[in-house]
Amino acid sequence: xxxxxxxxxxxxxxxxxxxxxxxxxxxxxxxxxxxxxxxxxxxxxxxxxxxxxxxxxxxxxxxxxxxxxxxxxxxxxxxxxxxxxxxxxxxxxxxxxxxxxxxxxxxxxxxxxxxxxxxxxxxxxxxxxxxxxxx
Amino acid sequence: xxxxxxxxxxxxxxxxxxxxxxxxxxxxxxxxxxxxxxxxxxxxxxxxxxxxxxxxxxxxxxxxxxxxxxxxxxxxxxxxxxxxxxxxxxxxxxxxxxxxxxxxxxxxxxxxxxxx
Amino acid sequence: xxxxxxxxxxxxxxxxxxxxxxxxxxxxxxxxxxxxxxxxxxxxxxxxxxxxxxxxxxxxxxxxxxxxxxxxxxxxxxxxxxxxxxxxxxxxxxxxxxxxxxxxxxxxxxxxxxxxxxxxxxxxxxxxxxxxxxxxxxxxxxxxxxxxxxxxxxxxxxxxxxxxxxxxxxxxxxxxxxxxxxxxxxxxxxxxxxxxxxxxxxxxxxxxxxxxxxxxxxxxxxxxxxxxxxxxxxxxxxxxxxxxxxx
Numbered sequence: 001x002x003x004x005x006x007x008x009x010x011x012x013x014x015x016x017x018x019x020x021x022x023x024x025x026x027x028x029x030x031x032x033x034x035x036x037x038x039x040x041x042x043x044x045x046x047x048x049x050x051x052x053x054x055x056x057x058x059x060x061x062x063x064x065x066x067x068x069x070x071x072x073x074x075x076x077x078x079x080x081x082x083x084x085x086x087x088x089x090x091x092x093x094x095x096x097x098x099x100x101x102x103x104x105x106x107x108x109x110x111x112x113x114x115x116x117x118x119x120x121x122x123x124x125x126x127x128x129x130x131x132x133x134x135x
Numbered sequence: 136x137x138x139x140x141x142x143x144x145x146x147x148x149x150x151x152x153x154x155x156x157x158x159x160x161x162x163x164x165x166x167x168x169x170x171x172x173x174x175x176x177x178x179x180x181x182x183x184x185x186x187x188x189x190x191x192x193x194x195x196x197x198x199x200x201x202x203x204x205x206x207x208x209x210x211x212x213x214x215x216x217x218x219x220x221x222x223x224x225x226x227x228x229x230x231x232x233x234x235x236x237x238x239x240x241x242x243x244x245x246x247x248x249x250x251x
Numbered sequence: 252x253x254x255x256x257x258x259x260x261x262x263x264x265x266x267x268x269x270x271x272x273x274x275x276x277x278x279x280x281x282x283x284x285x286x287x288x289x290x291x292x293x294x295x296x297x298x299x300x301x302x303x304x305x306x307x308x309x310x311x312x313x314x315x316x317x318x319x320x321x322x323x324x325x326x327x328x329x330x331x332x333x334x335x336x337x338x339x340x341x342x343x344x345x346x347x348x349x350x351x352x353x354x355x356x357x358x359x360x361x362x363x364x365x366x367x368x369x370x371x372x373x374x375x376x377x378x379x380x381x382x383x384x385x386x387x388x389x390x391x392x393x394x395x396x397x398x399x400x401x402x403x404x405x406x407x408x409x410x411x412x413x414x415x416x417x418x419x420x421x422x423x424x425x426x427x428x429x430x431x432x433x434x435x436x437x438x439x440x441x442x443x444x445x446x447x448x449x450x451x452x453x454x455x456x457x458x459x460x461x462x463x464x465x466x467x468x469x470x471x472x473x474x475x476x477x478x479x480x481x482x483x484x485x486x487x488x489x490x491x492x493x494x495x496x497x498x
Contacts, residue, residue: 011265012348042209059182075173092158099477126163143454144487
Protein backbone atom coordinates (compact mmCIF):
# COMPACT_ATOMS: atom_id res chain seq x y z
CA UNK A 1 0.00 0.00 0.00
CA UNK A 2 1.23 3.51 -0.67
CA UNK A 3 1.32 5.39 2.64
CA UNK A 4 1.13 8.76 0.94
CA UNK A 5 -2.16 7.80 -0.68
CA UNK A 6 -3.67 6.70 2.61
CA UNK A 7 -2.68 9.92 4.31
CA UNK A 8 -4.76 12.01 1.94
CA UNK A 9 -7.65 9.58 1.67
CA UNK A 10 -10.64 11.91 1.32
CA UNK A 11 -13.01 9.87 3.46
CA UNK A 12 -11.13 9.87 6.75
CA UNK A 13 -12.66 12.09 9.38
CA UNK A 14 -10.38 14.65 11.01
CA UNK A 15 -11.86 16.48 13.99
CA UNK A 16 -11.18 20.20 14.34
CA UNK A 17 -9.54 21.42 17.54
CA UNK A 18 -11.82 24.02 19.15
CA UNK A 19 -10.33 27.39 20.06
CA UNK A 20 -11.29 26.81 23.69
CA UNK A 21 -9.72 23.34 23.87
CA UNK A 22 -8.21 24.33 27.20
CA UNK A 23 -11.64 24.53 28.78
CA UNK A 24 -12.38 20.95 27.81
CA UNK A 25 -10.53 19.33 30.72
CA UNK A 26 -9.62 20.57 34.19
CA UNK A 27 -6.02 19.49 33.66
CA UNK A 28 -5.77 21.55 30.45
CA UNK A 29 -7.20 24.60 32.23
CA UNK A 30 -4.72 24.14 35.09
CA UNK A 31 -1.94 23.90 32.51
CA UNK A 32 -2.91 27.19 30.84
CA UNK A 33 -3.30 28.87 34.25
CA UNK A 34 0.15 27.61 35.15
CA UNK A 35 1.61 28.96 31.93
CA UNK A 36 -0.07 32.33 32.38
CA UNK A 37 1.76 32.84 35.69
CA UNK A 38 4.66 33.88 33.46
CA UNK A 39 2.83 37.18 32.91
CA UNK A 40 2.94 37.81 36.65
CA UNK A 41 6.63 36.88 36.69
CA UNK A 42 7.29 39.52 34.04
CA UNK A 43 5.17 42.07 35.92
CA UNK A 44 7.14 41.43 39.12
CA UNK A 45 10.42 41.81 37.24
CA UNK A 46 9.37 45.09 35.68
CA UNK A 47 7.97 46.54 38.92
CA UNK A 48 11.16 45.52 40.70
CA UNK A 49 13.04 47.49 38.07
CA UNK A 50 10.78 50.50 38.64
CA UNK A 51 11.42 50.24 42.37
CA UNK A 52 15.21 50.09 41.82
CA UNK A 53 14.89 53.22 39.72
CA UNK A 54 12.92 55.03 42.42
CA UNK A 55 15.46 53.95 45.05
CA UNK A 56 18.23 55.37 42.88
CA UNK A 57 16.26 58.62 42.55
CA UNK A 58 16.28 59.21 46.31
CA UNK A 59 14.13 58.87 49.47
CA UNK A 60 11.29 61.10 48.18
CA UNK A 61 10.93 59.04 45.03
CA UNK A 62 10.89 55.86 47.09
CA UNK A 63 8.28 57.39 49.41
CA UNK A 64 6.08 58.18 46.41
CA UNK A 65 6.49 54.61 45.16
CA UNK A 66 5.63 53.21 48.60
CA UNK A 67 2.59 55.50 48.74
CA UNK A 68 1.44 54.13 45.41
CA UNK A 69 1.94 50.57 46.70
CA UNK A 70 -0.35 51.32 49.62
CA UNK A 71 -3.33 52.42 47.49
CA UNK A 72 -6.05 49.79 48.10
CA UNK A 73 -6.49 48.68 44.46
CA UNK A 74 -2.72 48.42 44.03
CA UNK A 75 -2.34 46.45 47.25
CA UNK A 76 -5.14 44.15 46.14
CA UNK A 77 -3.46 43.66 42.76
CA UNK A 78 -0.23 42.72 44.46
CA UNK A 79 -1.99 40.16 46.63
CA UNK A 80 -3.20 38.59 43.37
CA UNK A 81 0.35 38.81 41.99
CA UNK A 82 1.67 37.08 45.11
CA UNK A 83 -0.89 34.27 44.80
CA UNK A 84 -0.01 33.79 41.12
CA UNK A 85 3.70 33.69 41.93
CA UNK A 86 3.07 31.14 44.69
CA UNK A 87 1.22 29.03 42.11
CA UNK A 88 4.21 29.39 39.80
CA UNK A 89 6.64 28.40 42.53
CA UNK A 90 4.72 25.38 43.73
CA UNK A 91 4.05 24.01 40.24
CA UNK A 92 7.65 24.70 39.21
CA UNK A 93 9.11 22.94 42.25
CA UNK A 94 6.95 19.90 41.55
CA UNK A 95 7.85 19.81 37.86
CA UNK A 96 11.59 20.30 38.24
CA UNK A 97 12.36 16.90 39.86
CA UNK A 98 10.83 15.12 36.86
CA UNK A 99 13.43 16.69 34.62
CA UNK A 100 16.41 15.44 36.53
CA UNK A 101 17.77 12.15 37.77
CA UNK A 102 20.03 12.91 40.69
CA UNK A 103 22.64 10.33 41.56
CA UNK A 104 24.53 10.42 44.83
CA UNK A 105 27.21 7.81 45.36
CA UNK A 106 25.93 5.67 42.50
CA UNK A 107 22.36 5.33 43.77
CA UNK A 108 19.44 7.25 42.42
CA UNK A 109 18.00 9.81 44.84
CA UNK A 110 14.24 9.20 45.27
CA UNK A 111 11.94 11.87 43.81
CA UNK A 112 10.58 12.80 47.21
CA UNK A 113 14.07 13.69 48.40
CA UNK A 114 14.68 15.86 45.34
CA UNK A 115 11.37 17.61 45.91
CA UNK A 116 12.17 18.24 49.56
CA UNK A 117 15.53 19.59 48.47
CA UNK A 118 13.73 22.04 46.18
CA UNK A 119 11.43 23.19 48.96
CA UNK A 120 14.49 23.59 51.16
CA UNK A 121 16.10 25.78 48.52
CA UNK A 122 12.93 27.89 48.34
CA UNK A 123 12.90 28.28 52.11
CA UNK A 124 16.57 29.27 52.15
CA UNK A 125 16.13 31.78 49.31
CA UNK A 126 13.09 33.33 51.00
CA UNK A 127 14.89 33.53 54.34
CA UNK A 128 17.77 35.30 52.61
CA UNK A 129 15.42 37.83 51.03
CA UNK A 130 13.68 38.53 54.31
CA UNK A 131 17.00 38.91 56.12
CA UNK A 132 18.41 41.31 53.53
CA UNK A 133 15.34 43.54 53.29
CA UNK A 134 13.90 43.48 56.80
CA UNK A 135 17.22 43.73 58.66
CA UNK B 136 22.86 22.48 12.62
CA UNK B 137 20.26 24.94 11.40
CA UNK B 138 19.98 28.29 13.14
CA UNK B 139 16.63 27.21 14.56
CA UNK B 140 18.15 24.21 16.24
CA UNK B 141 20.92 26.31 17.71
CA UNK B 142 18.46 28.72 19.26
CA UNK B 143 15.97 26.34 20.89
CA UNK B 144 18.24 24.91 23.61
CA UNK B 145 19.52 28.39 24.51
CA UNK B 146 16.02 29.83 24.75
CA UNK B 147 14.87 26.91 26.85
CA UNK B 148 17.85 27.38 29.14
CA UNK B 149 16.94 31.07 29.63
CA UNK B 150 13.35 30.06 30.29
CA UNK B 151 14.40 27.43 32.85
CA UNK B 152 16.88 29.67 34.64
CA UNK B 153 14.31 32.48 34.78
CA UNK B 154 11.63 30.17 36.04
CA UNK B 155 13.86 28.80 38.76
CA UNK B 156 15.04 32.21 39.99
CA UNK B 157 11.48 33.50 39.89
CA UNK B 158 10.20 30.46 41.77
CA UNK B 159 12.81 30.72 44.50
CA UNK B 160 12.97 34.49 45.06
CA UNK B 161 9.88 36.29 43.79
CA UNK B 162 7.25 35.21 46.34
CA UNK B 163 9.38 36.39 49.27
CA UNK B 164 10.34 39.61 47.46
CA UNK B 165 6.75 40.43 46.58
CA UNK B 166 5.60 39.70 50.11
CA UNK B 167 8.32 41.69 51.81
CA UNK B 168 8.50 44.64 49.40
CA UNK B 169 4.95 45.14 48.19
CA UNK B 170 2.30 43.19 50.11
CA UNK B 171 3.36 43.22 53.78
CA UNK B 172 4.13 46.98 53.88
CA UNK B 173 0.82 47.78 52.15
CA UNK B 174 -1.43 45.79 54.49
CA UNK B 175 0.35 46.87 57.65
CA UNK B 176 2.24 43.68 58.47
CA UNK B 177 5.62 45.34 58.10
CA UNK B 178 6.88 48.88 58.11
CA UNK B 179 7.96 49.80 54.59
CA UNK B 180 11.68 49.14 54.01
CA UNK B 181 13.79 52.25 54.61
CA UNK B 182 15.66 53.92 51.82
CA UNK B 183 19.09 53.16 53.33
CA UNK B 184 18.53 49.38 53.32
CA UNK B 185 17.23 49.28 49.77
CA UNK B 186 19.88 51.65 48.49
CA UNK B 187 22.60 49.53 50.11
CA UNK B 188 21.27 46.38 48.47
CA UNK B 189 20.67 47.94 45.09
CA UNK B 190 24.02 49.71 45.22
CA UNK B 191 26.29 46.82 46.12
CA UNK B 192 27.87 44.70 43.41
CA UNK B 193 26.25 41.47 44.60
CA UNK B 194 22.87 43.12 44.82
CA UNK B 195 23.23 44.57 41.34
CA UNK B 196 24.31 41.23 39.86
CA UNK B 197 21.42 39.48 41.55
CA UNK B 198 18.86 42.07 40.46
CA UNK B 199 20.10 42.05 36.87
CA UNK B 200 20.01 38.26 36.71
CA UNK B 201 16.56 38.06 38.30
CA UNK B 202 14.93 40.75 36.16
CA UNK B 203 16.51 39.76 32.85
CA UNK B 204 15.86 36.05 33.29
CA UNK B 205 12.32 36.66 34.54
CA UNK B 206 11.64 38.62 31.35
CA UNK B 207 13.03 35.91 29.08
CA UNK B 208 11.13 33.28 31.06
CA UNK B 209 7.94 35.19 30.34
CA UNK B 210 8.79 35.73 26.67
CA UNK B 211 9.37 32.03 25.98
CA UNK B 212 6.42 30.77 27.98
CA UNK B 213 3.96 33.43 26.79
CA UNK B 214 4.97 32.85 23.20
CA UNK B 215 4.14 29.15 23.47
CA UNK B 216 0.92 29.87 25.38
CA UNK B 217 -0.31 32.15 22.58
CA UNK B 218 0.94 29.72 19.93
CA UNK B 219 -0.85 26.70 21.44
CA UNK B 220 -3.57 28.29 23.55
CA UNK B 221 -5.03 30.50 20.85
CA UNK B 222 -3.71 28.50 17.88
CA UNK B 223 -1.99 31.53 16.36
CA UNK B 224 0.44 29.50 14.24
CA UNK B 225 0.34 31.86 11.32
CA UNK B 226 1.52 34.67 13.63
CA UNK B 227 4.43 32.62 15.00
CA UNK B 228 7.20 34.88 13.69
CA UNK B 229 5.39 38.00 14.85
CA UNK B 230 4.69 36.65 18.34
CA UNK B 231 8.25 35.38 18.75
CA UNK B 232 9.61 38.71 17.58
CA UNK B 233 7.36 40.69 19.91
CA UNK B 234 7.93 38.60 23.04
CA UNK B 235 11.69 38.19 22.75
CA UNK B 236 11.94 41.74 21.46
CA UNK B 237 10.12 43.22 24.43
CA UNK B 238 12.19 41.05 26.78
CA UNK B 239 15.41 42.26 25.18
CA UNK B 240 14.44 45.93 25.27
CA UNK B 241 13.38 45.74 28.91
CA UNK B 242 16.53 43.77 29.76
CA UNK B 243 18.69 46.51 28.32
CA UNK B 244 16.68 49.04 30.33
CA UNK B 245 17.20 46.89 33.43
CA UNK B 246 20.95 46.74 32.91
CA UNK B 247 21.07 50.51 32.52
CA UNK B 248 18.93 51.28 35.57
CA UNK B 249 20.55 48.74 37.89
CA UNK B 250 24.14 49.60 37.04
CA UNK B 251 23.84 53.38 36.87
CA UNK C 252 -26.62 -3.16 40.53
CA UNK C 253 -28.52 -2.26 37.38
CA UNK C 254 -29.50 -4.87 34.80
CA UNK C 255 -28.27 -2.91 31.79
CA UNK C 256 -25.94 -0.08 30.90
CA UNK C 257 -26.28 2.34 27.99
CA UNK C 258 -23.31 2.83 25.69
CA UNK C 259 -23.19 5.86 23.40
CA UNK C 260 -20.78 4.95 20.65
CA UNK C 261 -19.33 7.29 18.04
CA UNK C 262 -20.04 5.82 14.64
CA UNK C 263 -18.45 6.88 11.38
CA UNK C 264 -19.26 5.08 8.15
CA UNK C 265 -17.42 6.93 5.38
CA UNK C 266 -19.46 5.27 2.66
CA UNK C 267 -22.67 6.56 4.25
CA UNK C 268 -21.89 9.83 6.02
CA UNK C 269 -19.43 12.72 6.03
CA UNK C 270 -19.60 13.39 9.79
CA UNK C 271 -19.55 10.99 12.72
CA UNK C 272 -22.81 10.25 14.57
CA UNK C 273 -23.78 8.77 17.92
CA UNK C 274 -25.51 5.45 18.34
CA UNK C 275 -26.94 4.11 21.60
CA UNK C 276 -26.84 0.50 22.68
CA UNK C 277 -28.27 -1.21 25.77
CA UNK C 278 -25.79 -3.71 27.08
CA UNK C 279 -26.28 -6.17 29.96
CA UNK C 280 -24.34 -5.14 33.02
CA UNK C 281 -21.92 -7.60 34.55
CA UNK C 282 -19.67 -6.65 37.44
CA UNK C 283 -16.63 -8.26 35.87
CA UNK C 284 -17.10 -6.71 32.43
CA UNK C 285 -14.76 -4.13 30.95
CA UNK C 286 -15.87 -1.63 28.32
CA UNK C 287 -14.27 -3.93 25.75
CA UNK C 288 -16.57 -6.77 26.82
CA UNK C 289 -19.56 -4.48 26.31
CA UNK C 290 -18.31 -3.55 22.82
CA UNK C 291 -17.77 -7.19 21.95
CA UNK C 292 -21.28 -7.99 23.18
CA UNK C 293 -22.64 -5.31 20.86
CA UNK C 294 -20.67 -6.68 17.94
CA UNK C 295 -21.62 -10.30 18.64
CA UNK C 296 -25.31 -9.86 19.46
CA UNK C 297 -26.59 -6.46 18.39
CA UNK C 298 -24.66 -4.75 15.62
CA UNK C 299 -22.01 -6.63 13.68
CA UNK C 300 -21.03 -3.52 11.76
CA UNK C 301 -19.38 -1.84 14.76
CA UNK C 302 -15.64 -1.65 14.06
CA UNK C 303 -12.93 -1.41 16.69
CA UNK C 304 -9.45 -2.74 17.44
CA UNK C 305 -8.64 -5.14 20.25
CA UNK C 306 -6.42 -8.11 20.80
CA UNK C 307 -4.96 -9.37 24.06
CA UNK C 308 -7.76 -8.04 26.31
CA UNK C 309 -5.29 -7.86 29.17
CA UNK C 310 -3.49 -4.55 28.78
CA UNK C 311 -0.27 -5.55 27.03
CA UNK C 312 -0.90 -5.19 23.31
CA UNK C 313 -1.98 -1.55 23.20
CA UNK C 314 -4.70 -2.12 20.58
CA UNK C 315 -7.90 -1.20 22.40
CA UNK C 316 -7.26 2.44 23.28
CA UNK C 317 -10.37 4.63 22.97
CA UNK C 318 -11.90 7.73 24.57
CA UNK C 319 -14.20 6.59 27.39
CA UNK C 320 -16.28 9.45 28.79
CA UNK C 321 -13.72 11.87 27.41
CA UNK C 322 -10.65 10.18 28.89
CA UNK C 323 -8.20 8.11 26.83
CA UNK C 324 -8.42 4.62 28.31
CA UNK C 325 -7.58 1.03 27.47
CA UNK C 326 -11.08 -0.41 27.07
CA UNK C 327 -9.85 -3.82 28.20
CA UNK C 328 -8.75 -2.28 31.49
CA UNK C 329 -11.75 -0.09 32.29
CA UNK C 330 -14.46 -1.66 34.42
CA UNK C 331 -18.04 -0.82 33.42
CA UNK C 332 -18.85 -0.68 37.12
CA UNK C 333 -16.66 2.40 37.59
CA UNK C 334 -18.68 4.21 34.91
CA UNK C 335 -22.15 3.62 36.39
CA UNK C 336 -24.86 4.77 36.05
CA UNK C 337 -23.87 5.66 32.50
CA UNK C 338 -24.43 6.36 29.67
CA UNK C 339 -20.88 5.47 28.77
CA UNK C 340 -19.53 7.50 25.83
CA UNK C 341 -17.06 5.64 23.67
CA UNK C 342 -15.18 7.50 20.93
CA UNK C 343 -12.09 6.81 18.84
CA UNK C 344 -8.78 8.08 20.24
CA UNK C 345 -8.59 11.83 19.81
CA UNK C 346 -5.86 13.33 17.69
CA UNK C 347 -5.91 10.69 14.98
CA UNK C 348 -7.88 10.66 11.71
CA UNK C 349 -10.82 8.31 11.98
CA UNK C 350 -10.93 5.58 9.38
CA UNK C 351 -14.19 4.05 10.56
CA UNK C 352 -16.19 3.98 13.81
CA UNK C 353 -13.66 3.56 16.64
CA UNK C 354 -10.67 2.85 14.42
CA UNK C 355 -8.08 5.60 14.03
CA UNK C 356 -5.14 5.82 11.67
CA UNK C 357 -1.82 5.40 13.46
CA UNK C 358 0.49 5.69 10.42
CA UNK C 359 1.80 9.04 11.65
CA UNK C 360 3.00 7.52 14.90
CA UNK C 361 4.59 4.52 13.18
CA UNK C 362 6.44 6.75 10.72
CA UNK C 363 7.80 8.93 13.51
CA UNK C 364 8.75 5.90 15.58
CA UNK C 365 10.93 4.54 12.80
CA UNK C 366 12.70 7.88 12.52
CA UNK C 367 14.11 7.62 16.07
CA UNK C 368 15.53 4.15 15.38
CA UNK C 369 13.91 2.27 18.28
CA UNK C 370 16.48 -0.54 18.34
CA UNK C 371 19.99 -1.07 19.70
CA UNK C 372 22.33 0.88 17.45
CA UNK C 373 25.97 -0.18 17.59
CA UNK C 374 28.92 1.65 16.07
CA UNK C 375 31.22 -1.26 16.91
CA UNK C 376 30.35 -4.88 17.45
CA UNK C 377 32.29 -6.95 19.97
CA UNK C 378 33.66 -10.33 18.82
CA UNK C 379 31.22 -13.24 19.33
CA UNK C 380 33.70 -14.88 21.69
CA UNK C 381 33.19 -11.96 24.08
CA UNK C 382 29.65 -13.15 24.69
CA UNK C 383 26.54 -11.04 25.24
CA UNK C 384 26.55 -7.38 26.29
CA UNK C 385 25.96 -7.56 30.02
CA UNK C 386 24.01 -5.14 32.16
CA UNK C 387 23.87 -4.59 35.88
CA UNK C 388 20.44 -4.23 37.52
CA UNK C 389 21.15 -0.50 37.91
CA UNK C 390 21.85 -0.15 34.20
CA UNK C 391 18.59 -1.94 33.46
CA UNK C 392 16.70 0.26 35.90
CA UNK C 393 17.93 3.36 34.04
CA UNK C 394 15.74 2.62 31.02
CA UNK C 395 13.27 -0.01 32.15
CA UNK C 396 10.23 2.27 32.72
CA UNK C 397 10.52 3.52 29.14
CA UNK C 398 10.70 -0.06 27.85
CA UNK C 399 7.23 -0.72 29.29
CA UNK C 400 5.56 1.29 26.51
CA UNK C 401 2.93 -0.78 24.68
CA UNK C 402 2.37 1.79 21.92
CA UNK C 403 -1.25 2.23 22.94
CA UNK C 404 -1.26 5.92 21.89
CA UNK C 405 -3.25 7.10 24.92
CA UNK C 406 -0.49 9.65 25.52
CA UNK C 407 -0.98 11.12 22.03
CA UNK C 408 -4.68 11.49 22.69
CA UNK C 409 -4.02 13.21 25.98
CA UNK C 410 -1.41 15.57 24.57
CA UNK C 411 -3.01 18.86 23.48
CA UNK C 412 0.19 19.82 21.65
CA UNK C 413 -0.06 16.75 19.42
CA UNK C 414 -3.68 17.54 18.64
CA UNK C 415 -2.79 21.15 17.85
CA UNK C 416 0.38 20.39 15.88
CA UNK C 417 0.32 16.88 14.39
CA UNK C 418 3.92 17.35 13.28
CA UNK C 419 5.01 17.01 16.93
CA UNK C 420 7.01 13.81 17.46
CA UNK C 421 4.93 12.98 20.48
CA UNK C 422 5.40 11.47 23.94
CA UNK C 423 5.71 7.76 23.13
CA UNK C 424 8.24 8.27 20.34
CA UNK C 425 10.49 10.38 22.54
CA UNK C 426 10.12 8.01 25.49
CA UNK C 427 11.06 5.09 23.25
CA UNK C 428 14.04 7.02 21.88
CA UNK C 429 15.12 7.58 25.48
CA UNK C 430 14.65 3.88 26.23
CA UNK C 431 17.42 3.20 23.75
CA UNK C 432 19.53 6.26 24.55
CA UNK C 433 19.68 5.21 28.19
CA UNK C 434 20.40 1.57 27.37
CA UNK C 435 24.04 0.89 28.17
CA UNK C 436 24.30 -1.43 25.17
CA UNK C 437 23.24 1.29 22.73
CA UNK C 438 25.56 3.63 20.82
CA UNK C 439 22.97 5.54 18.81
CA UNK C 440 22.57 8.70 20.87
CA UNK C 441 24.07 11.02 18.24
CA UNK C 442 21.91 9.63 15.47
CA UNK C 443 18.74 10.09 17.49
CA UNK C 444 19.65 13.60 18.62
CA UNK C 445 19.27 14.84 15.03
CA UNK C 446 15.63 13.84 14.98
CA UNK C 447 14.80 14.73 18.57
CA UNK C 448 16.34 18.19 18.42
CA UNK C 449 14.09 19.39 15.64
CA UNK C 450 11.62 22.13 16.41
CA UNK C 451 8.82 19.56 16.31
CA UNK C 452 10.84 17.23 18.47
CA UNK C 453 11.32 17.80 22.16
CA UNK C 454 11.14 21.59 21.88
CA UNK C 455 7.47 21.60 20.91
CA UNK C 456 6.64 20.01 24.26
CA UNK C 457 5.49 22.43 26.95
CA UNK C 458 5.31 19.85 29.75
CA UNK C 459 1.56 19.72 30.05
CA UNK C 460 2.14 16.34 31.67
CA UNK C 461 -1.13 14.75 30.57
CA UNK C 462 0.71 12.01 28.71
CA UNK C 463 2.20 10.64 31.91
CA UNK C 464 -1.12 11.01 33.70
CA UNK C 465 -2.94 8.68 31.27
CA UNK C 466 -0.19 6.15 30.58
CA UNK C 467 -1.45 2.72 31.67
CA UNK C 468 2.11 1.42 32.01
CA UNK C 469 3.52 4.30 34.08
CA UNK C 470 6.14 5.06 31.46
CA UNK C 471 6.27 8.78 32.34
CA UNK C 472 6.97 10.12 28.84
CA UNK C 473 6.74 13.70 30.16
CA UNK C 474 9.69 13.00 32.46
CA UNK C 475 11.59 11.39 29.58
CA UNK C 476 11.09 14.49 27.44
CA UNK C 477 12.15 16.95 30.13
CA UNK C 478 15.23 14.89 30.93
CA UNK C 479 16.12 14.85 27.29
CA UNK C 480 15.73 18.64 27.12
CA UNK C 481 18.34 18.95 29.85
CA UNK C 482 20.60 16.52 28.00
CA UNK C 483 20.14 18.43 24.76
CA UNK C 484 20.96 21.74 26.46
CA UNK C 485 24.12 20.27 27.98
CA UNK C 486 25.13 18.90 24.57
CA UNK C 487 24.41 22.30 23.00
CA UNK C 488 26.45 24.10 25.65
CA UNK C 489 29.35 21.70 25.15
CA UNK C 490 29.06 22.31 21.44
CA UNK C 491 29.45 26.03 22.04
CA UNK C 492 32.46 25.71 24.30
CA UNK C 493 34.14 22.86 22.43
CA UNK C 494 33.09 23.37 18.81
CA UNK C 495 35.15 20.40 17.72
CA UNK C 496 32.73 17.97 19.37
CA UNK C 497 29.70 19.35 17.50
CA UNK C 498 28.54 17.98 14.16
